[in-house]
Amino acid sequence: MDKPADDRRIVDPVILALTQNRLDHICRQMGWVMSQTALSPIFSQAHDFTCFITGRDGHIISQAEGLPAHAAGGGFAVRALIKAFGEDIAEGDVFLMNDPYVAGGNHLPDWVIATPVFVGGRLVAFACDRAHQSDIGGGAPGTYNGEATEIFHEGIRLPPVRIVEKGEIRRDVWQLLLLNSRTPELLDGDLQAMIGATRVGSDRIVTLGSELGITAIADIFDAVLDHADARFRQVVAALPDGVYEGDEHTDNDCFAPGRFNIHVKLTIAGDRLTIDYSGTDPQMRGFKNSPIANTYSLTYVGLASFLGGDIPINEGTFRSAELVLPPGTLVNPNPPAAQTMSTMYMGHEIVHAIWKALAQADPSRACAGWGKTVHGISTGHNAAGEPYVLYHWNALSGAGAVAERDGFHQIGLLGALGGLTVPNVEAYERLYPIRIHRHEIRCDSAGPGERRGGAGVEYEAEVHGDVVQSFRSEGLTYAAAFGVNGGGEGQGADMTIASDGQLVNDLPAYGKRSLKNPVFKVRSAGGGGWGDPRRRDPAAVARDVLDGVVSIAAARETYGVAVDGTTGAVDAVATARLRLAEAAD
Template sequence: MTMPIPGSEVFSSRPVDPAELLRSLPPSLPVHTVTQEQIDALDPLTYEVVRHRLWSVTDEMGEALKRMSGSPIVTDANDFDFAIGDELGQEVQVGLYNTMLVGAVDLAIYWTLQHRALNPGIAEGDMFLCNDPWVGGGLHQNDVIVYQPVFHEGKLFAWTSAICHEPDLGGFGLGSFSPAAQDVFAEALPTPPIKVVRGGVLQADVADAWVRRSRVPMLVGLDLRAKVGSNTVGRNRLLAVIEQYGADTVKAVMKRMMADAETRLRTKLSGLPDGTWKATGYQDQSHSGDRDLHKITLAMTKAGDHLSFDFTGTDRQAGVINCTYAGMRGGVMLALLPVLAGDIPWSAGGLMRCFDLISEPGTINNATFPAAVSRGPIGPAWLTGTLVAECLSQMLDRSVDLGSSVQAACCGTWDTAVLAGLDERPAQPQPFLNVMMEPMAGGYGGRPTADGIDTGGLFCIPMGRVPDTEMTEFLYPLLMLWRREEPDSGGPGRHRGGVSASVAITPYGTSLPMGLVLASAGKAVAQNQGLAGGYPGNTGVEVLARGADIAAEFAAGRIPASLTELGEGREFGQCYDESFLAPGQVLYMHWQGGGGYGDPLLRDPDAVAVDLREGKVTIDAVEDLYGVIITNGEIDIDGTAARRDQLRDLRRERSTAVDTDAPRLDLTNARRLDDNLAEVTVGDAHIVACAQCGYALGDNRTDSELRLARYEGPSRDAGPQVTSDPGVYVDAPVVFRQLCCPSCWTAIYSGIVPADHPDHALELARLVPAAAQ
């Protein structure tokens, strides 16, 4: 008999209908439900008290997980999450840690109810383990979830879950990242839901089989027990709440939490203009040896109180840069939670009712089995979230009340580096494996009212942290030469993107070369684009300093503090690569900052001077990107005005000619579209004008595109944040594209993109509602 591939039959075509799922459950699995009348009868005080008790239960689960785990990924970097779901697994309360996982947890529970209810059964005291990204729970095999049903008086009442990234679960590559993989069989083994705790007892055979696959079985075994412990805490605390307030009351609160989140988000959406916004992003390379670009394209439509995310046109699955449906959904939640639901309790089960997904199976963000998916969450899922955030920000930017949630792209990906070898410091040398967590210190994107947060973290892990340097050096035979913020890494803009950081690390305590796996993106094409004319943040780069002789430097009393001090023989790490790091050599990593918001020539010169003084920008960026002249520490006001005029003249001279005979409009009653664009209604015409000078850029009666001057040149024209030549990584031509108002030469769009990148920024339809077309 041919068995279906687990997960392939469930989520690729349509979302799960909770009512249908409930009807499908066998009589042997009774569930606890409440009526709408019971939900409506809740008094406000009880609702708030119980709601906050449930919130505290999830927080306590997270603390239990952190205290029991031995993995720095959990204890230092906070790359984990947890949740409470209702009887069907709909997420009632989620954690504030890795928010991408929010889009996948409930899928694993749905699948378990559909496929495990009869065999082996779902009973009190059971827990399930899963790392199958086609089923859900996580976004790739290293995301391992342990989840449990919670019963009350013999009925299934709720589910709790705990999930974290495991440092290694086997497979060809170190850390289970296999840069050359072409299918899942070269990666860590995906495991569909399996009962790891039965009747409250951890199953030794299952646990032994689980840790056997890993290069670091002790850490994986500790994490398994930590997740079991976290769920135990969740069950005990949840049952205590039920004991105090009654099962019907607690369940009614759970249902009301999801309904309230849904209502509040739908109300917010109803107050925003209908329309369609588009964005396209790229993965540079799909596996080691590849030199192609692979795109994800999104058309987000908002109609009434509902969103639709249409990814039709995304490239076919390739190499290791694939994620499953769970990853695509997780990427949407990555953006939706902070951008649209920052002021709404994160009852994700309600929030996810407000959107639908349209995608072709077999694409890089909806991959079908047996695609390689080890890069899933930090590749296509993350890029999906960045594109969703871009579309949401364009929609919100025209709202006076909600514009504070607008944000340019944050750090565009996670730069993965895995080092493994032999630690010779102990009397008995031991193998080690370290997933470098320093890239947690990414830069946030600029906003209409504020700069991005410098090394503020990652968009998808609000509570993320970088590990302690001394702890890294204690645990592994490594020495950090530096870990510091890097100037110019934040995208230039009226509000600057947050800067990122770099680290230089060398073997210390071993005489043998250590294996190195690299997996990243955003080295050729920017993944941290700006908004409203803001420039992208820096492109990522990894360099292996093969000619460094650290022992000789130390013997001479010197500690190298820059790449130029590390000798010759530098080797650029490809996006996907397997290599080595020998004693005396240095690995340099510089990950991405945030994109800028608004034209950098409109930035307050005083803010530029502060940035220079604090080391956020270099003098070259001050003069050539911001057009500010500083002499003897003081701003030269006249010199700054003249320099900014020169830079605008440069934009004019290098750009294609555009007719400038269009009228200049009165902007007194104009409606804001973004920092540099406004809509003026004249009779039955809807005219888009430059918000800086009033020049009419497009009329809905006669134009389909805005009349913007266009420039394309080498990516280094974007500024010193472009740290390497795109030709090192890809064959396709990559350009710095800038679109400007042809009257005042304000930058309307600035990006580092492939030469054939679609010009979404020119489309008039994205700015003028369809009803006005």
């Protein structure tokens, strides 16, 4: 456990800052190793992984590389490992875990590798990565089983297990893992990449510890957490005391329409926060329930992205935030509730609810909503008879705007905050039996505003052969891309699919369909806008018109800007008349 603050040594602030930067750089180095050595495009192309470092007690001290939704809950996994193995942790060991109920997991496909770091024979840290595996068994290829009603339908469950013992791979455990994957070659290579990345991180931490000394590094790690705690308390204390509430919902339980609500009551009292999820609906039948580690993680994403700035992000940051998570609800389900979709949804809803509550405390920092996604997973066998799992990342949605900037185009997953990378089209066509016919910005999909939302895309792709399609079409009926402070909503998504030339009717939000030579046509959702569109700089509107983000008609009708479609020049006189007429109305 952390030492009481009064018992800790004072650390030179310069040494503290340099050490924090060095730890962050070690996380980035681990990330570079992951992306360069992994076999799966989920790692090498989309970068669906996170590297982080914890102290000896399992509290995150650096998470500089990867997806925020992954790392923020990583400490739960390492603390589950420490609880399971106690003092039975040796140099050269490596541990693996994924289960959300006993191993601090956020959802089953994200596996955590944790390598203990020893300096002078003493445990000082854990070098870790959490990464989404291509396939871990379960009822659907690619693991997202929209028909799951309990966790046993979703893939192999792993408590903390020792996968490397004193430098030697445990071949029995390794074979067990490969046997439970439809893509064992990818899993084999990716696990080796994950272990290799944590070994690189471990070596760098050993060097750091040898330079600073065993006692000093422990004190500095504690000071890193204390500093983040103090900075976040300053930010919270600057907000007005009060009780602020926010709601967001999903409109289905993966099987039928309905309203399933996340409710947040956020209480600010001095430099402390209480985030109470009482009033959130009971856990659902489908696989969107959010286990504790995921709910903590996405709550932290919502707080940090709204209040961020120069606040260090580690587990000390959120000591002053108390979460109330009623058991048996969407944010703290009782086992064996299904939960694989939770990192996306309920993750999306949790962040939106936090943002809506915080916007009441500080409207100037309000964040517009991000569009929900419709991209699914195609699985099958290529011409060589090898299995593949293809994520249609190129059909992602747009992000919401904030006061300082427009929303990002085609960035999608809210919990990733842009950390996922849209794969290169040419690389995808080389790796998979796919031909992408169209991939471009969707005009007028972005929510209008003084700061414009991010645009969605128009995506058309053909997958060759027999395909099992796993649908994850959350955004088809409810985009959730709300505008703030006078900004407009982002446009919702739509999708058509043809199988062997015949249109597929009644596309499910979730579930599986067998298709032949399917052609996908997707118009993904845009993000919400921030502020009155009539206050947007006419030059920015003209640039959007030239970029195909905004049409000439929308520029005139929504933004009050007259743009020459040939030259892209703003007609200043006509624009002034349009805006004066609007003001008069």
